[in-house]
Amino acid sequence: MTETAPHPELHDFPTARLSVERVTKTFETQGGLVTALQDVSISIREGEFVCFVGPSGCGKSTLLNIIAGLEKPDSGQALINGTPITEPGRDRLVMFQEHALFPWLDVIGNVMFGLKQKPNLNNRERLEVAKYYLYLVKMDNFAHANIHELSGGMKQRVALARSLAPNPKILLMDEPFSALDAMTREQLYGDIQDIWQKRKKTIIFVTHNVREAVCLGDRVLLFTPHPGRIREEFAVNLPRPRNINDHDLADISQRITAALKGYHQAGECD
Amino acid sequence: MKNTTQTLLFFLLLILIWAGVTGDLSFLGIDCTLWSPYVLPSPSLVAQYLWDNTVNGKLPLSMLITLKRLLIGYVIGLLIGVPLGMLAARFTCVRNTVGVLGLGFQGLPSVCWVPLACIWFGQTEAALLFVVIMGTLWSVLLSTENGIRNVPPIYARAARTMGSSPLHTLLFVTLPASAPFVVSGMKQGWAFAWRSLMAAEIYVSVVSGFGIGQYLHYGRELQRMHQVVGVMFIIILVGLLADKLLFSPAELWLHRRWGTARD
Secondary structure (H helix, E strand, O other): OOOOOOOHHHHOOOOOOEEEEEEEEEEEEOOEEEEEEEEEEEEEOOOOEEEEEOOOOOOHHHHHHHHHOOOOOOEEEEEEOOEEOOOOOOOEEEEOOOOOOOOOOEHHHHHHHHHHOOOOOOHHHHHHHHHHHHHHOOOHHHOOOEHHHOOHHHHHHHHHHHHHOOOOOEEEEEOOOOOOOHHHHHHHHHHHHHHHHHHOOEEEEEEOOHHHHHHHOOEEEEEEOOOOEEEEEEEOOOOOOOOOOOHHHHHHHHHHHHHHHHHHHOOOOO | OHHHHHHHHHHHHHHHHHHHHOOOOHHHOOOOOOOOOOOOOOHHHHHHHHHHHHHOOHHHHHHHHHHHHHHHHHHHHHHHHHHHHHHHHHOHHHHHHHHHHHHHHHOOOHHHHHHHHHHHHOOOHHHHHHHHHHHHHHHHHHHHHHHHHOOOHHHHHHHHHOOOOHHHHHHHHHHHHOHHHHHHHHHHHHHHHHHHHHHHHHHOOOOOOOOHHHHHHHHHHOOOHHHHHHHHHHHHHHHHHHHHHHHHHHHHHHHHHHOOOOO
């Protein structure tokens, strides 16, 4: 028997370059005006894996939301393949810190949600695509499970499949593993690198965990708060797949942590 | 199984006590009759009434009339209450106006609407429907609003990034996410609708059909207490059946899906 050809949708590997040009964003809080981002510019290549790292309040999640189109900058702009971003879109999917899975749908129903918004696919094709992504995140045996029956790590795997299924150009990950235990996280580091290489996405990964950033990113951008801006950039040229317990990886993390402490002690952030 | 047995035994005991104090067990030599049948009719009298009037078709017909009124009023109440609740959750101005009105009217037993309904609509079906709608609408509105406001905002954010339009998000994300609240509101609305209709039928006698509540009213007028108690049984039965057939399956599904089931 010949293997049935997978759906052409699965042979499509869209990706995008991204640029952020002089973005400033302030928030009004009870303590007064907070500058979440001041004059931030970045350029991200097609298929690049970039990590935003920094202490809380440094604007890294705000920048992610601006790229997602969920928030608007006060000035400056974010562009995808040269087109300004004005609203959320299927080409940039977000994976949140909390899984944000819909409890009224089962696992496959959640993965199908984004696919159903996608034209040019019939329901059989959507199901096929959804099953493929569940297989990719190793959750194919749980297609009809209820969300509350899954562990934290499994929920994030399903959330990952749901974000990947509509085949976005860019995957935006907002501290997706921060609520998980260390063992589960380490497994997911391996899986996410594997999936990134298979699906060739541009990925932006926000975290406050320096090691995690070095383990995953081609580049690590270090943010500092008050006002939020990018202070330093670190290229990570280690071979993949990377192990978070690797020596060289630890060395780079050490350097970044030291840099962060330097800014901290200079009283430039608290 | 154990639960059912407990329930059945309890009700058997109640009926036995009832039979004892109304003289139905005199054939066993147990006769501790406390009240005359005009005060408390015996189970056999009530059963006889229910049987006769079921066989001759009077009760089934009035059930049909009553259930039709209930269903129409309830559905209209839902059709107005759910969208208004959604608007109240979404817009502060609706919450500050209609929302507060709902809070006030929900505390008003809907039988209070009967005098006005009779003046406005006369002794008609419309008067009955109006009272049922007033009983349903406000509690459905309030629980829908509460349900939607309890939906974590992250669901809508996630949906929007997946290309869901605002209307699509409302219908396929916010509404299902608020289902546990909306269903309990619908259940409460159903209970209120049922109470309202009984009150309305007792007070408003319309020529367009003799409902269950009207049988209860005439039972009282004619001192036929076995009729009154028989109709009370039917009212209880309808309430129980609606709960078991309509709402229990929905609630069970929600509990399983959301993971809130206790047993």
